[in-house]
Amino acid sequence: MTRYIIRRLLSAIPLVLGIATIVFFAVNLAPGDPTLYFLSPGMTQDVIEQMRINFGLDQPVHVRYLRWLGAMLTGDFGHSISHSRPVLEVLVDFLPNTLILSACALFVAFLFGIIIGTIQAVRQYSIMDSAMSVVLLFFYSMPSFWLALMLILTLSLFARNVWDLPIWFPASGIVSVDYDFLTFGEKVRDRVMHLVLPTLSLALVLTAGIARYMRGSMLEVIRQDYVRTAKAKGLSEAVVVFKHALRNALIPVITLVGLYIPVLFSGTIFIETIFAWPGMGRTIYDAIFIRDYPLVMAGTFFFASMVVVANLIADVLYAVIDPRIRYE
Amino acid sequence: MMEPMLRVQDLRTYFFTDQGVVKAVDGVSFEVNEGETLGIVGESGCGKTVTSLSVLGLLPEPPAQIMAGSSVKFLGDEIIGADEGRMRNLRGNKISMIFQEPMSSLNPVYSVGDQIAEVLRVHRRMGRKEARDEAIRLLDEVGIPAPDRRVAEYPHQLSGGMRQRVMIAMALSCEPKLLIADEPTTALDVTIQAQILELLEELSLSHGMAVLLITHDLGVVAEVCDRVVVMYAGQVIETGTVNEIFTEPAHPYTRGLLASLPSVTNSGRRLNSISGTVPNPVDWPRGCRFRERCPEAGDGCEEEQALVTLESAGRSSRCCKTEAVNLTGAG
Ligand SMILES: Nc1ncnc2c1ncn2[C@@H]1O[C@H](COP(=O)(O)OP(=O)(O)O)[C@@H](O)[C@H]1O
Ligand code: SF4
Ligand SMILES: [Mg+2]
Numbered sequence: 001m002t003r004y005i006i007r008r009l010l011s012a013i014p015l016v017l018g019i020a021t022i023v024f025f026a027v028n029l030a031p032g033d034p035t036l037y038f039l040s041p042g043m044t045q046d047v048i049e050q051m052r053i054n055f056g057l058d059q060p061v062h063v064r065y066l067r068w069l070g071a072m073l074t075g076d077f078g079h080s081i082s083h084s085r086p087v088l089e090v091l092v093d094f095l096p097n098t099l100i101l102s103a104c105a106l107f108v109a110f111l112f113g114i115i116i117g118t119i120q121a122v123r124q125y126s127i128m129d130s131a132m133s134v135v136l137l138f139f140y141s142m143p144s145f146w147l148a149l150m151l152i153l154t155l156s157l158f159a160r161n162v163w164d165l166p167i168w169f170p171a172s173g174i175v176s177v178d179y180d181f182l183t184f185g186e187k188v189r190d191r192v193m194h195l196v197l198p199t200l201s202l203a204l205v206l207t208a209g210i211a212r213y214m215r216g217s218m219l220e221v222i223r224q225d226y227v228r229t230a231k232a233k234g235l236s237e238a239v240v241v242f243k244h245a246l247r248n249a250l251i252p253v254i255t256l257v258g259l260y261i262p263v264l265f266s267g268t269i270f271i272e273t274i275f276a277w278p279g280m281g282r283t284i285y286d287a288i289f290i291r292d293y294p295l296v297m298a299g300t301f302f303f304a305s306m307v308v309v310a311n312l313i314a315d316v317l318y319a320v321i322d323p324r325i326r327y328e
Numbered sequence: 329m330m331e332p333m334l335r336v337q338d339l340r341t342y343f344f345t346d347q348g349v350v351k352a353v354d355g356v357s358f359e360v361n362e363g364e365t366l367g368i369v370g371e372s373g374c375g376k377t378v379t380s381l382s383v384l385g386l387l388p389e390p391p392a393q394i395m396a397g398s399s400v401k402f403l404g405d406e407i408i409g410a411d412e413g414r415m416r417n418l419r420g421n422k423i424s425m426i427f428q429e430p431m432s433s434l435n436p437v438y439s440v441g442d443q444i445a446e447v448l449r450v451h452r453r454m455g456r457k458e459a460r461d462e463a464i465r466l467l468d469e470v471g472i473p474a475p476d477r478r479v480a481e482y483p484h485q486l487s488g489g490m491r492q493r494v495m496i497a498m499a500l501s502c503e504p505k506l507l508i509a510d511e512p513t514t515a516l517d518v519t520i521q522a523q524i525l526e527l528l529e530e531l532s533l534s535h536g537m538a539v540l541l542i543t544h545d546l547g548v549v550a551e552v553c554d555r556v557v558v559m560y561a562g563q564v565i566e567t568g569t570v571n572e573i574f575t576e577p578a579h580p581y582t583r584g585l586l587a588s589l590p591s592v593t594n595s596g597r598r599l600n601s602i603s604g605t606v607p608n609p610v611d612w613p614r615g616c617r618f619r620e621r622c623p624e625a626g627d628g629c630e631e632e633q634a635l636v637t638l639e640s641a642g643r644s645s646r647c648c649k650t651e652a653v654n655l656t657g658a659g
Contacts, residue, residue, distance in 0.1 A: 225432040234419035
């Protein structure tokens with residue numbers, strides 16, 4: 001098991017280096033450069049040229065690449081042009097918010113997707129199965145930014161102002177304005193409440209996909225001989241389904257962990273903007289327009305690395321669930 | 329006479345499918361007595377597996393449905409239509425079952441020890457440690473070498489024969505009164521087949537356990553069974569002791585099965601197998617269901633055939649020519 005993990009880790013190293021390379025060239029070969037941000041009317045060509053030299057943009061692209069890569073390997077991600085401080089500081093400020101949001105969305109999506117898909121499979125062709133399929137198809141077809149707006153409208157705005165519900169969810173930011181004056185318990189509650197709507201907006205689409213996949217996988221598994229064996233042992237339906245069938249049905253579903261992380265990260269760009277969530281998705285989006293190369297490159301590199309990490313986690317999960325892989 | 333342990337009466341199990349109603353089991357009756365080994369034989373597709381799964385209530389409903397009028401009594405109690413709680417208490421506890429495919433009958437993600445221990449924990453309320461020790465003892469009993477190491481292994485680490493032994497250990501764990509073995513050796517090599525049959529015979533003796541052995545192979549029946557039920561097209565077509573079935577088969581179908589058996593006298597020659605195939609269970613032929621394939625078909629065969637008791641209670645045949653055949657045999 002440990003050897004399996006080490007092997008997977010080692011094989012990820014060239015992948016990460018490859019990602020760094022692609023990110024660098026994709027950003028640097030795109031039209032425009034950071035000087036655009038500082039342009040003002042009446043600026044002479046000399047000044048612009050001097051600025052390019054200051055940024056190191058006068059160097060040939062391969063030299064810039066090697067210098068960037070070398071610096072990055074020592075943990076130096078450069079200086080953000082638009083934030084006027086080290087890229088690393090910007091990352092430390094914004095990346096955790098995105099990771100928390102993504103992790104919550106992923107957890108919620110898998111939890112509900114797995115439960116719903118399993119129930120659908122076990123009660124195939126029932127009214128519940130069909131009803132869930134329709135609802136899931138709806139969420140699956142709707143763009144997440146539209147879902148986000150609808151959630152704000154219903155669970156935030158209407159819940160508070162129209163329906164007078166005792167509970168409603170804040171629609172912007174990660175904490176309330178009076179956060180600093182709250183007790184510890186209230187602070188936790190405040191953060192959780194702020195997480196609900198952006199998490200749901202991101203998770204619903206994924207839930208639908210996971211449930212669909214889970215249903216298919218579960219239907220396949222409950223026809224297997226070993227499920228019949230489990231019944232023949234006198235186990236209750238709950239044990240047969242949730243112990244014997246579920247673990248086998250999860251094996252193909254794990255692949256989705258790796259597949260859905262990129263979907264999730266691109267989703268955060270819209271969702272963070274809509275919910276004024278101070279995360280990395282929004283920050284990179286802004287940085288791209290300002291041609292803040294160091295920040296764009298570092299942020300993209302981190303997102304891409306996260307995808308590699310997610311696939312690593314999926315590989316480890318495979319081994320945890322399936323002894324046939326563990327003993328390979 | 330003593331009440332039989334298991335009495336199946338007029339069992340009808342139909343599948344309601346898009347292609348029509350599959351009358352897989354269509355009025356089957358038989359009994360299994362305390363401690364005996366009863367064989368059910370018949371070609372593939374004649375309803376043996378569906379019969380055995382019906383007894384334990386293991387068929388998915390829908391599409392399966394056990395029709396009204398069917399009865400399965402275990403130790404005098406009706407178990408068709410019994411609630412799930414009662415059925416669970418029977419399964420794996422009073423009545424155990426092993427299946428044809430040892431490769432797919434064990435759960436690939438749990439160790440064999442866990443899978444055996446699970447039965448002990450559910451039915452005998454054993455603790456974790458106790459169940460594991462008992463699992464090791466059971467593995468030893470079914471002839472698995474180094475059981476204390478094997479207990480932690482996973483199904484994919486064992487051969488087919490070993491997996492079937494694990495299935496047997498699991499089935500045996502709660503000292504059931506009845507073991508239903510559905511083609512337990514069909515998927516195995518010939519040498520392993522013999523070992524597994526021997527093991528089953530040994531265990532049924534030492535545990536005083538009745539066995540319902542389902543097979544398509546009369547050779548297997550000859551080796552281990554006391555009595556035989558021959559099935560064809562969802563019905564019982566002949567019953568008798570092993571001796572009776574082998575020396576004086578009453579039904580033309582049974583004779584056909586016997587003729588296709590390799591033996592000392594016809595080894596090397598091309599085996600006589602019954603021509604044609606089992607008819608479509610959605611639409612069984614009218615009259616005798618074996619008629620299209622029967623070399624002795626003639627007058628009276630277009631009538632529906634009843635299972636007629638012959639010289640003793642346990643001896644019966646579903647063929648209008650039976651008595652005539654017996655008379656010529658005797659004369
Ligand atoms: N789930 C099912 N749906 C429809 N038909 C079935 C199903 N299971 C079994 N059958 C049909 O029932 C008949 C008897 O099958 P089976 O009992 O497995 O035969 P055997 O075990 O004697 O080879 C076959 O014709 C088979 O096609
Ligand atoms: S009833 Fe007729 S067709 Fe049927 S088995 Fe007997 S002889 Fe053959
Ligand atoms: Mg069968």
